[in-house]
């Protein structure tokens with residue numbers, strides 16, 4: 001029998017993809033330069049040169065080895081290189097034997113949900129959150145509990161305390177955040193960890209913190225990014241090279257179970273088992289080798305900072321209210337009318353493609369992905385000015 005859940009999910013329209021398709025059709029109609037598409041988080045900066053250099057080098061080697069199956073957890077030499085680099089940069093203590101190389105952060109989240117959440121149990125996410133969290137948790141039979149944000153879009157920790165229950169097995173954080181660009185402060189991580197430890201003691205079982213961090217290196221102005229693994233022992237890192245190396249189509253990242261997690265060996269086994277039930281035989285072999293040669297490198301993120309500043313300053317000068325994003329490549333903008341979907345529709349009149357916030361678990365915002373050219377941002381400003389004028393916003 002077909003699963004009603006999966007049929008529903010397969011038929012459900014993905015708002016972002018729909019908007020991107022709309023933008024594509026509009027570009028074909030009126031010209032690509034006349035449409036300002038801020039819908040998708042597809043990196044606009046090329047991968048660093050080490051990526052293509054590594055691919056060329058690898059293609060000269062024995063193709064049976066380069067393209068063959070690897071161990072399920074990923075090449076030991078790759079895991080060691082990643083762990084050494086991570087520990088040097090973030091002062092952590094992650095170990096190759098507790099790392100599992102995966103097909104991107106999405107796969108890592110789906111694996112964690114399957115490994116950690118049983119049917120009827122709960123996972124908590126902090127709104128606004130990446131839309132797929134709900135899919136992965138519900139796909140595992142769990143219930144996603146959404147915690148609202150503060151005005152600064154940090155997690156509301158009082159609401160978090162109330163949301164914790166004996167059913168809570170997993171808590172997902174995402175710093176820097178998609179869709180807001182907000183970075184969790186050390187203070188937030190300290191308080192959040194204290195609440196988690198208290199809940200573990202109260203309910204008598206571990207509560208796992210999954211730190212979803214594909215934007216970890218995309219932080220601007222030298223802002224320090226405190227790493228969750230240094231705050232809470234029951235942490236699992238979910239990392240991806242989709243954004244830092246601009247390789248979203250290549251599907252490569254890793255999970256790392258904290259070396260300080262008391263039952264870490266068991267959790268690691270559950271992760272390996274969940275990956276197996278999903279049919280993840282191993283992450284792409286060529287890409288594992290490429291990443292090993294590029295560990296510690298990133299695309300030239302300076303371009304994203306230029307875009308962030310252009311767009312943030314431009315929008316706020318026009319009177320729009322945006323939350324200042326320290327990282328990632330998104331701006332979350334308050335909509336001047338409460339209905340974000342209606343606002344997004346109205347923006348289309350000026351060929352502005354903006355994603356309404358409802359699917360991210362909050363209302364009254366739109367997300368702008370500024371992984372576009374700086375020229376697109378500059379040319380979009382007259383359109384934003386018209387939109388602002390329509391709402392009677394006052395220039396600052």
Ligand SMILES: Cc1ncc(COP(=O)(O)O)c(C=O)c1O
Pocket residue numbers: 041103104105106107130174177178212214239240241242248253
């Ligand atoms: C917050 C967040 N988590 C996970 C993912 C999935 O990334 P990946 O391409 O590594 O699967 C994304 C992708 O945009 C994301 O924004």
